[in-house]
Amino acid sequence: xxxxxxxxxxxxxxxxxxxxxxxxxxxxxxxxxxxxxxxxxxxxxxxxxxxxxxxxxxxxxxxxxxxxxxxxxxxxxxxxxxxxxxxxxxxxxxxxxxxxxxxxxxxxxx
Amino acid sequence: xxxxxxxxxxxxxxxxxxxxxxxxxxxxxxxxxxxxxxxxxxxxxxxxxxxxxxxxxxxxxxxxxxxxxxxxxxxxxxxxxxxxxxxxxxxxxxxxxxxxxxxxxxxxxxxxxxxxxxxxxxxxxxxxxx
Numbered sequence: 001x002x003x004x005x006x007x008x009x010x011x012x013x014x015x016x017x018x019x020x021x022x023x024x025x026x027x028x029x030x031x032x033x034x035x036x037x038x039x040x041x042x043x044x045x046x047x048x049x050x051x052x053x054x055x056x057x058x059x060x061x062x063x064x065x066x067x068x069x070x071x072x073x074x075x076x077x078x079x080x081x082x083x084x085x086x087x088x089x090x091x092x093x094x095x096x097x098x099x100x101x102x103x104x105x106x107x108x109x110x
Numbered sequence: 111x112x113x114x115x116x117x118x119x120x121x122x123x124x125x126x127x128x129x130x131x132x133x134x135x136x137x138x139x140x141x142x143x144x145x146x147x148x149x150x151x152x153x154x155x156x157x158x159x160x161x162x163x164x165x166x167x168x169x170x171x172x173x174x175x176x177x178x179x180x181x182x183x184x185x186x187x188x189x190x191x192x193x194x195x196x197x198x199x200x201x202x203x204x205x206x207x208x209x210x211x212x213x214x215x216x217x218x219x220x221x222x223x224x225x226x227x228x229x230x231x232x233x234x235x236x237x238x239x240x
Binding site: 041 | 120121122133136137139140141143144146147148150151153154155157158160161162164165175176179180183184186187190191193194197198201
């Protein structure tokens with residue numbers, strides 16, 4: 001490979017912190033996908049009932065909400081070398097999606 | 111408890127955090143964010159485990175199945191709420207230049223997971239089927 005542009009090398013964080021954070025968001029999205037797939041499978045066990053379909057749609061919506069937050073953050077991280085701090089609103093949204101998924105699970109168990 | 115309520119208010123009010131202290135090196139904030147995400151993954155794994163117990167142990171007596179699944183789901187909820195709370199406390203401590211907060215939570219979660227795992231092994235081997 002050729003030599004790296006000096007200005008570019010200075011701007012680039014040698015610890016690759018934004019990249020690592022981006023990948024952490026990807027991993028978390030993957031984990032939420034697994035949980036959502038399990039919840040959908042759980043909701044549709046024993047045939048499609050009305051309540052099962054409703055819970056299933058709710059789980060899909062929660063997964064989409066998580067995906068949106070992650071996508072937003074990943075784009076912000078990719079946009080600049082010194083990205084802004086994660087907004088508490090986004091952190092809370094991601095957590096509330098997770099909590100709501102667990103509540104759907106509790107409703108399915110009971 | 112009052113402290114917790116104050117923290118909950120901060121979850122939704124980013125400006126209030128930004129008003130305190132000075133902005134730390136962005137790398138510290140990103141490391142804090144990754145720790146938050148790691149806890150969130152732990153929470154998602156616990157919730158997935160709850161769904162899995164409900165689904166893959168259908169022969170179990172209902173009370174055991176529901177109890178184990180609910181224990182895992184509740185652990186997931188606790189873990190995710192604590193994740194955002196701890197993230198915010200760390201962020202605030204870094205802005206103020208204080209020591210990072212210490213926590214008993216990892217030990218409590220570890221013990222809870224151990225208890226659920228032992229209960230699951232016992233229930234499945236003894237075979238309390240419905």
